Amino acid sequence: MTTAAGPVRPQKTAAKKSTGPKKKSPGTKESAGRTKSTGSSSSAAAKRAASPEAAPEQTAEHRRDAEGETQESADLSASTALATPLDLLLANASASPIRRFIPGMSGVKFTAGLVRHPRVVARRTAGLAYELTRVGLGRSRLAPGEKDRRFSEEAWVKNPVFKRTLQSYLAVGAAARGLVDDAGLDWGDDQRMRFIVDNLVEAAAPSNNPFLNPKVIKRTIDTGGGNLVEGGRRFVQDFATAPRVPSMVEADAFEVGRDIAVTPGAVVLRTDVFELIQYTPQTPKVRSVPMLIVPPTINKYYVIDLAEQRSLVEYLVQSGQQVFCISWRNPDVRHADWGLDTYGQAILEAMKACEDITGQDKTAIFGICSGGMIASMVMAHLADLGEQHRVAAYSLAVTVLDQEQAGVTSALLSHKAAAASTQASREKGYLDGRTLAEIFAWLRPNDLIWNYWVNNYLMGHAPKAFDILYWNADSVRMSAAMHRDFMDLAIRNALVTPGAATMLGTKVDLGQVTTDSYVVAGIADHLCKWESCYQTTQLFNGDTKFVLSTSGHIAAMVNPPGNPKASFQTSPSGRGQKGTDNPEDTQKWLTQAVKVKGSWWDDWVEWLSVRSGEERTKPRKLGNATYQPLDEAPGTYVHDR
Amino acid sequence: MTAEHARSRADDHVRNVTVRGIAARVSVRPGVGSHTDKPPLLLCNGIGTSLEALQPLVDQLHPDRGLVRFDVPGVGGSALPPFPYPIAGLASWVTALMAQLGHRRFDVLGLSWGGGLAQQLAVQAPRRVRRVVLVATGTGALMVPARPRVLKIMATPRRHRDPAYAAKVASEIYGGSMRTDGARGAALLHGATRSGPKRGYYYQLASMAGWTSLPFLGLLRQPTLVMGGDDDPIIPVANPKLQAALIPHSQLHIYQGGHLGVLTEADELAPIIDRFLDGDSPDPMNRDQENTR
Numbered sequence: 001m002t003t004a005a006g007p008v009r010p011q012k013t014a015a016k017k018s019t020g021p022k023k024k025s026p027g028t029k030e031s032a033g034r035t036k037s038t039g040s041s042s043s044a045a046a047k048r049a050a051s052p053e054a055a056p057e058q059t060a061e062h063r064r065d066a067e068g069e070t071q072e073s074a075d076l077s078a079s080t081a082l083a084t085p086l087d088l089l090l091a092n093a094s095a096s097p098i099r100r101f102i103p104g105m106s107g108v109k110f111t112a113g114l115v116r117h118p119r120v121v122a123r124r125t126a127g128l129a130y131e132l133t134r135v136g137l138g139r140s141r142l143a144p145g146e147k148d149r150r151f152s153e154e155a156w157v158k159n160p161v162f163k164r165t166l167q168s169y170l171a172v173g174a175a176a177r178g179l180v181d182d183a184g185l186d187w188g189d190d191q192r193m194r195f196i197v198d199n200l201v202e203a204a205a206p207s208n209n210p211f212l213n214p215k216v217i218k219r220t221i222d223t224g225g226g227n228l229v230e231g232g233r234r235f236v237q238d239f240a241t242a243p244r245v246p247s248m249v250e251a252d253a254f255e256v257g258r259d260i261a262v263t264p265g266a267v268v269l270r271t272d273v274f275e276l277i278q279y280t281p282q283t284p285k286v287r288s289v290p291m292l293i294v295p296p297t298i299n300k301y302y303v304i305d306l307a308e309q310r311s312l313v314e315y316l317v318q319s320g321q322q323v324f325c326i327s328w329r330n331p332d333v334r335h336a337d338w339g340l341d342t343y344g345q346a347i348l349e350a351m352k353a354c355e356d357i358t359g360q361d362k363t364a365i366f367g368i369c370s371g372g373m374i375a376s377m378v379m380a381h382l383a384d385l386g387e388q389h390r391v392a393a394y395s396l397a398v399t400v401l402d403q404e405q406a407g408v409t410s411a412l413l414s415h416k417a418a419a420a421s422t423q424a425s426r427e428k429g430y431l432d433g434r435t436l437a438e439i440f441a442w443l444r445p446n447d448l449i450w451n452y453w454v455n456n457y458l459m460g461h462a463p464k465a466f467d468i469l470y471w472n473a474d475s476v477r478m479s480a481a482m483h484r485d486f487m488d489l490a491i492r493n494a495l496v497t498p499g500a501a502t503m504l505g506t507k508v509d510l511g512q513v514t515t516d517s518y519v520v521a522g523i524a525d526h527l528c529k530w531e532s533c534y535q536t537t538q539l540f541n542g543d544t545k546f547v548l549s550t551s552g553h554i555a556a557m558v559n560p561p562g563n564p565k566a567s568f569q570t571s572p573s574g575r576g577q578k579g580t581d582n583p584e585d586t587q588k589w590l591t592q593a594v595k596v597k598g599s600w601w602d603d604w605v606e607w608l609s610v611r612s613g614e615e616r617t618k619p620r621k622l623g624n625a626t627y628q629p630l631d632e633a634p635g636t637y638v639h640d641r
Numbered sequence: 642m643t644a645e646h647a648r649s650r651a652d653d654h655v656r657n658v659t660v661r662g663i664a665a666r667v668s669v670r671p672g673v674g675s676h677t678d679k680p681p682l683l684l685c686n687g688i689g690t691s692l693e694a695l696q697p698l699v700d701q702l703h704p705d706r707g708l709v710r711f712d713v714p715g716v717g718g719s720a721l722p723p724f725p726y727p728i729a730g731l732a733s734w735v736t737a738l739m740a741q742l743g744h745r746r747f748d749v750l751g752l753s754w755g756g757g758l759a760q761q762l763a764v765q766a767p768r769r770v771r772r773v774v775l776v777a778t779g780t781g782a783l784m785v786p787a788r789p790r791v792l793k794i795m796a797t798p799r800r801h802r803d804p805a806y807a808a809k810v811a812s813e814i815y816g817g818s819m820r821t822d823g824a825r826g827a828a829l830l831h832g833a834t835r836s837g838p839k840r841g842y843y844y845q846l847a848s849m850a851g852w853t854s855l856p857f858l859g860l861l862r863q864p865t866l867v868m869g870g871d872d873d874p875i876i877p878v879a880n881p882k883l884q885a886a887l888i889p890h891s892q893l894h895i896y897q898g899g900h901l902g903v904l905t906e907a908d909e910l911a912p913i914i915d916r917f918l919d920g921d922s923p924d925p926m927n928r929d930q931e932n933t934r
Binding site: 236237240241251252255256257258330332333334429631632635636639640641 | 653654655656657658659662663664666717718719720721722723724802803804835836837
């Protein structure tokens with residue numbers, strides 16, 4: 001059904017790559033398919049080899065470079081949001097999509113606000129009428145933003161009909177947004193009304209309308225309407241099943257275990273809750289202390305093992321680390337009672353396996369996102385038991401432990417909605433990741449809905465193949481108990497107060513954690529705000545090296561060395577003592593931080609190598625007598641939808 | 642230790658394969674040794690269960706035999722298709738799946754609901770399907786029906802989603818050795834299996850609505866082994882007998898046991914399947930019915 005992929009690939013949507021081979025050009029899929037039997041390295045080579053095909057576009061695309069990058073960074077940060085722990089879990093996932101657009105009390109206050117300011121409203125209406133008149137006479141200077149790709153077509157400027165349509169739209173949209181300013185609402189209602197008005201304005205854009213978008217009209221003539229037939233087919237397919245949003249990537253764009261998640265290794269432990277993958281050493285000598293990666297529970301683990309050259313796991317293995325990674329099982333209705341303790345216990349089991357296999361009495365732990373939250377609670381648990389020495393080094397990426405300044409989404413959500421949401425997941429047994437995908441798409445409709453609306457349905461093109469978006473579309477469920485526990489942590493902000501939360505029967509006091517830690521955040525991460533991530537340095541009592549990477553949530557993490565533009569900021573001494581290197585005030589930290597060129601991956605591996613023991617000869621085989629290899633990486637749980 | 646090494650230890654390899662826009666979770670065990678060049682055996686599962694449920698049978702079949710298992714769209718780890726599908730559509734999708742895996746010719750074994758799919762495959766793709774094994778399955782809408790209470794339990798996926806309920810009803814619907822040990826049925830259905838959305842189960846039920854193999858069984862040309870349990874509440878034993886009588890090149894094997902006998906008593910039944918698939922069967926042109934009881 002989805003065979004009509006390649007030849008119609010639009011150059012318009014081809015985002016410029018900034019790091020490594022992310023995008024496959026039209027010929028790539030076939031070449032990757034042909035080289036299937038020879039293994040993944042050659043398919044990646046094929047991917048690179050195929051890129052010259054795109055070269056003729058380069059000059060024409062030069063102007064679009066900037067836009068392309070904006071788009072990509074939008075894609076990147078957007079696609080990452082699902083990995084955000086709490087903001088999204090707070091989402092009122094129980095409500096129907098339409099419910100989320102009903103303004104309710106905010107709407108009443110909005111209307112009341114406007115009634116209270118009649119003169120402002122009258123002035124704004126008059127202003128709009130004046131502007132529309134100018135549009136009609138062709139004298140208006142209204143123009144879309146420089147970076148607005150929706151109106152990049154020449155016809156929007158040169159054709160008087162399209163120009164007037166666009167300018168009217170811009171005038172009306174600006175007036176509608178202005179009304180929200182005029183109403184003088186308090187922060188929460190203001191955010192909520194702004195969200196609804198923005199959504200309406202963006203939905204009304206003439207570019208979304210097949211009869212008003214010159215690009216679509218041109219293509220309809222070129223293909224004799226074939227684009228609309230193909231688009232209709234795509235629309236039906238997308239909207240027949242949840243998530244009811246345009247697909248951002250084709251279902252067969254990538255294959256887990258073939259193009260992504262390809263670092264060799266084996267599953268050495270399989271429990272009901274997780275599979276533990278041990279990666280095959282690729283260096284003659286390895287560090288003696290094993291490293292255990294605790295990925296988020298909200299998406300699949302392979303965001304840290306994307307295509308070759310873009311895989312954090314591969315990078316760690318090639319740097320001589322002995323890497324173990326947890327691959328969480330996608331829970332279903334029978335696992336409704338898996339809570340924080342279940343996952344905490346799983347981490348302990350995985351640690352024991354790492355220690356046993358490598359013959360060590362300690363492990364380095366690396367927690368990501370929600371995985372980092374659970375791992376931090378386990379750290380506190382170990383500290384309470386007096387077993388903190390079992391963790392040689394503790395690393396955290398894009399993890400928010402202090403929920404005090406939660407992201408934008410929290411404005412849209414209330415305690416009542418949160419309670420309704422936990423109730424709904426309790427009845428169902430789990431929280432469906434696809435519902436979250438819908439909610440998130442509507443938080444950024446221009447990037448995640450209308451962009452693909454035009455591309456997939458109106459133009460009839462296949463969405464481009466992009467590994468992060470493929471990963472993002474591979475949603476997982478969250479067990480009802482876990483959902484409840486996470487929401488509870490967030491609402492009470494319980495990790496900040498010693499003893500407010502428990503893990504496996506002990507009270508959680510993050511202040512007891514004195515292990516050295518390495519904390520990473522992304523400066524453009526609009527969901528796990530870096531300021532919130534930074535608060536971690538104030539919670540732990542060991543030396544905490546805080547590193548502020550460029551870009552957003554996932555791009556900060558998928559940050560392979562070699563990108564000339566990559567850089568990060570960190571404290572000048574590099575030691576990370578609380579108070580001096582890590583002052584309480586984030587702005588103060590920012591002013592005294594130093595900028596380092598390159599990816600934080602290099603810096604981190606250096607930091608790790610100091611703490612992960614002597615070098616020794618690599619083990620001859622994976623696992624041991626107790627932990628026999630059961631299956632090759634990426635294992636079986638990663639395939640569960 | 643290399644990836645190759647891991648494969649030779651545990652040769653079942655689970656992966657996702659996208660066929661016609663539907664991502665399916667598939668487990669492939671390549672044939673080795675004496676079976677390297679022989680067509681693999683495609684296992685079609687019962688309703689609502691993921692491929693792990695077939696593990697007891699897989700463990701007992703010839704270790705060299707190539708095997709393909711898959712989760713039906715909407716069940717286990719496979720994506721839910723946008724719309725309900727007819728069984729003929731699914732059969733066509735399955736042949737496309739096998740072609741994508743590189744198998745243009747294969748044997749097929751269908752258990753229960755999967756037996757319906759196997760019969761459809763056999764008649765729809767006569768050049769692809771070499772031999773057919775039907776286990777505890779009927780002829781669709783026109784068959785000797787189970788008792789109403791059994792049908793009522795089968796009408797919802799609850800037993801796959803609620804372990805306590807499964808333990809309660811297992812003896813009643815599966816019969817055989819589960820009559821004395823209902824928990825075993827629950828364990829079979831819940832041990833390592835994956836559970837899909839309810840809609841997937843209903844799609845499976847709906848695909849068989851109005852379908853019957855009765856008219857075309859006489860057209861089947863493949864050598865066929867029909868197996869059935871003598872204490873199977875879902876498929877009364879008259880059904881396998883009827884199928885064997887109608888399929889030209891068939892053998893009948895009635896075993897002592899219930900609906901899931903091929904899983905619970907796999908050690909006894911798998912060798913019979915192996916013998917049949919390896920051609921140790923009567924001349925297909927010479928219609929011969931064997932009844933071991």
